[in-house]
Amino acid sequence: MIAETLQELVAPIESGASIALPPTRSGPAIAATRALIETGAKDLHLIAIPTSGLQADLLIGAGRVATMESAGVTLDEFGQAPRFVDAVKQGTLKLKDTTCPALVSALQAGEKGIPFIPMRGLIGSDLLKHREDYQVIDNPFARSGDPIVVLPAIVPDFALFHAPLADRHGNVWIGKARELMTMAHAARHTLVSAEEIVDEDLMADPLRSPATIPAHYVTKIAQAERGCWPLGLAGCYDLDAEAMSAYARMARTAEGFAQFLEDGPEPAQQVAAE
Amino acid sequence: MDYSSEELLICVIARLLEGVEHIAVGVSSPIPGSAALLQRSLSDGATRVTVLNSRQLQALNDGVTELFDMAAQGRIGAFFLSGGQIDGSGNINLVGVGDYPQMRVRWSGSFGSALLYYLVPKVILFRDEHTRRTMVEKVDFISAPGTSAEGVHRPGGPHALVTNLCAFSFDKEKARFRLESIHPGHSLEEVRDNTGFVFDCPDHVPKTPAPEPERLALLRGPLAAEVADPYPKFAARVWGV
Numbered sequence: 312m313i314a315e316t317l318q319e320l321v322a323p324i325e326s327g328a329s330i331a332l333p334p335t336r337s338g339p340a341i342a343a344t345r346a347l348i349e350t351g352a353k354d355l356h357l358i359a360i361p362t363s364g365l366q367a368d369l370l371i372g373a374g375r376v377a378t379m380e381s382a383g384v385t386l387d388e389f390g391q392a393p394r395f396v397d398a399v400k401q402g403t404l405k406l407k408d409t410t411c412p413a414l415v416s417a418l419q420a421g422e423k424g425i426p427f428i429p430m431r432g433l434i435g436s437d438l439l440k441h442r443e444d445y446q447v448i449d450n451p452f453a454r455s456g457d458p459i460v461v462l463p464a465i466v467p468d469f470a471l472f473h474a475p476l477a478d479r480h481g482n483v484w485i486g487k488a489r490e491l492m493t494m495a496h497a498a499r500h501t502l503v504s505a506e507e508i509v510d511e512d513l514m515a516d517p518l519r520s521p522a523t524i525p526a527h528y529v530t531k532i533a534q535a536e537r538g539c540w541p542l543g544l545a546g547c548y549d550l551d552a553e554a555m556s557a558y559a560r561m562a563r564t565a566e567g568f569a570q571f572l573e574d575g576p577e578p579a580q581q582v583a584a585e
Numbered sequence: 586m587d588y589s590s591e592e593l594l595i596c597v598i599a600r601l602l603e604g605v606e607h608i609a610v611g612v613s614s615p616i617p618g619s620a621a622l623l624q625r626s627l628s629d630g631a632t633r634v635t636v637l638n639s640r641q642l643q644a645l646n647d648g649v650t651e652l653f654d655m656a657a658q659g660r661i662g663a664f665f666l667s668g669g670q671i672d673g674s675g676n677i678n679l680v681g682v683g684d685y686p687q688m689r690v691r692w693s694g695s696f697g698s699a700l701l702y703y704l705v706p707k708v709i710l711f712r713d714e715h716t717r718r719t720m721v722e723k724v725d726f727i728s729a730p731g732t733s734a735e736g737v738h739r740p741g742g743p744h745a746l747v748t749n750l751c752a753f754s755f756d757k758e759k760a761r762f763r764l765e766s767i768h769p770g771h772s773l774e775e776v777r778d779n780t781g782f783v784f785d786c787p788d789h790v791p792k793t794p795a796p797e798p799e800r801l802a803l804l805r806g807p808l809a810a811e812v813a814d815p816y817p818k819f820a821a822r823v824w825g826v
Contacts, residue, residue, distance in 0.1 A: 383694035402687040410699035412653035432700035435730040489648030
């Protein structure tokens with residue numbers, strides 16, 4: 312349950328796996344993503360729930376991604392995700408563009424163990440036109456015609472994210488980032504890095520258990536101090552604007568991107584990983 | 586009274602929000618966000634505002650799904666969308682320029698548009714670059730369409746398009762924009778030169794009214810600090826807070 316290193320945490324992810332990733336403000340596991348790049352696993356299918364940024368860009372830049380399924384890939388105030396944009400222009404990525412609520416709804420279908428879920432919207436968009444896996448059905452409960460889109464359930468092979476706190480039993484405290492709960496419920500395996508791993512049982516604490524993913528859903532956890540760096544983690548630390556600006560600048564070229572990876576994580580993380 | 590272009594746009598948008606009970610605002614939309622907060626302070630408690638990713642203005646705790654669930658239930662009265670391209674039928678494009686998927690220019694993606702544009706009653710399109718590059722005859726990719734075929738569940742859609750030059754309303758029956766007013770310092774000729782789509786135009790186009798002095802005072806006083814919570818850089822630049 313508790314992995315000694317981030318390398319051990321991500322070791323189960325093999326080439327061709329699908330991985331659900333959280334949005335930038337809900338704890339992207341950047342340190343663990345660096346470890347994943349080192350394993351050499353490739354042809355990954357990334358599923359952003361519902362958007363991604365640096366985390367997807369790192370994996371794409373490292374040549375590990377075959378399919379990008381998302382409603383948005385962006386570095387937010389630091390601009391476009393440069394490796395994503397470059398891969399789109401080169402045509403090296405299979406794109407499954409969609410809209411935020413479609414990803415969350417389809418993941419909820421996965422959580423419920425049902426084959427599909429209907430959703431409003433999408434009809435008449437080019438998103439729908441390019442998604443052969445989405446279908447339009449007639450609402451069977453309507454008196455007159457009511458077309459509605461149905462989305463196949465998303466059951467990711469892995470959910471990978473970073474959380475502020477976990478315990479040695481494998482329970483993971485996520486605060487308000489409820490999409491992480493849905494990800495863990497839907498995924499076959501959930502891999503979590505955490506700022507801190509404590510001895511007490513988080514599920515036994517009535518104040519914290521409502522915002523805690525029970526260990527039942529969690530495959531492995533590992534400790535990683537400042538595991539989102541250079542991104543921030545709500546309630547723990549702010550985003551490192553200087554490092555994000557540096558990334559946005561360097562990753563405009565493949566060489567600069569390689570240099571950013573080689574420069575490695577900031578010192579605090581290296582200490583934690585040793 | 587002197588005012589900035591940002592203050593003018595905030596007041597234009599705020600007038601469109603009168604009477605809305607719940608206004609939601611997306612990430613990185615400081616001008617619409619300020620307009621929503623202005624409407625709230627004028628509403629005597631009748632208007633609630635949700636600003637995504639704000640620490641103080643986001644009373645949501647059920648993850649990213651909650652905003653969309655609220656919209657689908659009719660709990661959101663107004664929202665703001667934009668587009669790398671917006672066309673004369675109200676279609677918006679947040680994906681890129683060229684042939685999909687290997688586009689010449691690629692933007693981030695469609696985000697929540699392909700649900701919110703259909704379901705939120707008053708969607709206000711806002712774009713502070715009004716050029717033939719952004720206001721096009723036909724978008725290269727439809728992230729979300731301006732109108733839907735009869736029979737498609739569509740309680741919401743475009744209500745207005747506000748740019749740095751002018752304000753349009755949207756006629757759902759005709760699927761066309763109508764020029765409502767031109768901002769001070771700009772002309773109809775300039776609007777036509779910079780618009781790639783055909784729009785309806787009255788014989789006399791009014792000038793956009795200047796911000797009301799009491800609203801400017803609100804913005805520069807108590808609201809500047811409220812805006813600084815979700816949009817610190819913007820508030821610092823416009824009001825020096």
